[in-house]
Amino acid sequence: MDQTLSKLRQLIEDGCADAEGRIPPERVLSNDLGVGRRSLRRALDILEQEGRIIRHQGRGTFVHGATAAESVRPNGSVGSAINLPDMMSAGVPRIAFQEILDHTNPLEVIEVRLSIEPVMARLAAFRASQSDIKRLQSLAEETKLASTSAVYEAADAKFHRTIAEAARNALFLAIFDTLHASQRDAGWRRLGENANCYKRQSVHADFHREISAAIAARNGDRAQEVMQQHLSDIQRHIYQHAFPVSGETEQ
Incomplete structure (x- = not known):
């Protein structure tokens, strides 16, 4: 099955x-x-x-x-399919997907990701199938061994979406897909999670390994904690790119 x-x-x-x-x-x-x-x-x-x-x-x-x-x-x-879910309450204005992308930025996106992805990682620890877990572990290794930024980005996107799927919550998944779609534009990528990702690849991949290990161990608390740390690290680098301090060198 x-x-x-x-x-x-x-x-x-x-x-x-x-x-x-x-x-x-x-x-x-x-x-x-x-x-x-x-x-x-x-x-x-x-x-x-x-x-x-x-x-x-x-x-x-x-x-x-x-x-x-x-x-x-x-x-x-x-x-x-790229409109917000129909599950919105009656009377709440429905904002077209494109309008959302036109009025948001990577700083807002990472704030929302920090609000939902740690919870999704926790849910995935309890709900992921064995095939989900094997796929996460494989994708974590792909991000570690990726030879180019493009290869890393592809594996990274699949890793995070597999967690969203494994959480078994359709609304979370719809929100995740909306956020992910906003990061496809080339201009966003210069400021998003994968900006200079080849330099940060090893750091991100270590987080991926820890998250997949926690999910495999059915440790929801740990999965949530490490995902929070991972995205907080990404947020810090987005802020560094958005608001560079004069004379500051990237670590």
């Missing part, structure tokens, strides 16, 4: 959805993944409970989140 779920997650991450966010039908997925239909349905049930996919009778199964270009809402209407 865990193997089927892991394969299905990877297939979705690799972009199996079409332009509307629809993933292939069960018989195709079963053949592509080499798994039984019963095991596949259980895996799809889990992804639906997590809010990762939405099933709409007569239309198919759709990815909910940044992976797909569009998604289908529970009421059947189609909307951009």
Whole structure:
């Protein structure tokens, strides 16, 4: 079961959805993944409970989140997957995703990440599957051994998103994807977490190892603590880039 779920997650991450966010039908997925239909349905049930996919009778199964270009809402209407979740309370203004990106900056992003990612790491320690844990450990090693900044950035992004997925909270995941999308612009990257990341790569990778070890040990307190330390370290470097002190040299 865990193997089927892991394969299905990877297939979705690799972009199996079409332009509307629809993933292939069960018989195709079963053949592509080499798994039984019963095991596949259980895996799809889990992804639906997590809010990762939405099933709409007569239309198919759709990815909910940044992976797909569009998604289908529970009421059947189609909307951009890069809007804030529909779970916002009635009467609260819905701010378009692009407007958010136009009016925020890396300092705000890291403040929000500090508010949610340590909690997600704690939840992941209790809810992660064995396949999630193995993937985290592998990605932590990838960040350690990355030979270029681009390779590091890719592994780092996958590491943090795997924790968000393992937390099994659809709203946290939606917020995480919104924050992550804001960091794709080249201008942001000069000031964000991965600014001069090759110099800081070893430091970040050590944090990744500690976080994955805590999650593997089901130690929620430790996972939360180390993630807090990791993001606080990133915040400090963002502030150094944003507000450099005259004559100060980077450590």
